[in-house]
Amino acid sequence: MRAAISLIAEKGTAGLRMSDIAERAGMSTGHILYHFGKKDRLLLEVLAWSQRDLWDRFQQAVDQAASPAEKLDLFVRFYLPRHQGDERYALWTQVLAQRHDDAGRAVLTELLDGWDARLAAILRExxxxxxxxxxxxxEFTIRAVAMLSGLSEDVMFGRSRWQHASAHAFALTALERELRPAGQG
Structure with a gap:
């Protein structure tokens, strides 16, 4: 998994070959094919592994946060791509663009629902x-995640509006505006 994610960061998903992953991992291509069958399945598995890693780091950060507002800030920070070439988000876009069988759709649904559940827990608290x-x-979770997904696409595409402005700050301001209790400035 680490070999695949590092190669995705270097080459992108389009230029990724199973033989490159095998070489980087110190394995045979046959061994990689035996475990994953094809590149699409490998990318899906790498995405799931990557998300578990990201969620572990997110949970560690959330456990240290002092307030729901700090947790919301962390959610936005972890959700959005860090930069235009963010390998995790590039992997998401590649995997989402593929056709999936029922098992693949179930994995993706679980990953997408995982983001929703984490945001809903912060909102509930x-x-x-x-x-x-x-x-x-x-309703708020659907709207918030849709906004964050759109912002993520903008960042990954390299829209000039985010070269001098922070997508993170924009998203957080929009969410906080709607979440501000009545009577607070």
Missing amino acids: GCDLGHFADVDLT
Whole structure:
């Protein structure tokens, strides 16, 4: 998995070959093919591995956060690509563009739902503590993740609007505006 993600960062997914991964991992191409069958399945498995790693680091950061507002900030920071060539997000776009069987769709649905569940937990805590306005969690989560996904595409595409502005700050301001309890500036 580490060999594949490092090669994705170097070459992108289009130029990635199973033989390159095998060489980097110190394995035979046959061994890689035996475990994954084809490149599309390997990319899906690398994506799932990458997300588990990202969520572990996200959870560690959230466990240190002092408030739901800090947790929301972390969610946005971890969700958005770090830069135009972010390998994790490039992998997402490549894997989402593929056709998947039922098993592949189930993996992707679990990964996408994982983001929703993490955001909903932050929102629920913030609402329960009175830090956030009482919002429809499902509706807000759908809207927030859709906005973040659109911003992510902009960042990955290299839209000039994000060269001198922060997509993170933009997203956080939009979310906080809607979550501000009534009567607070």
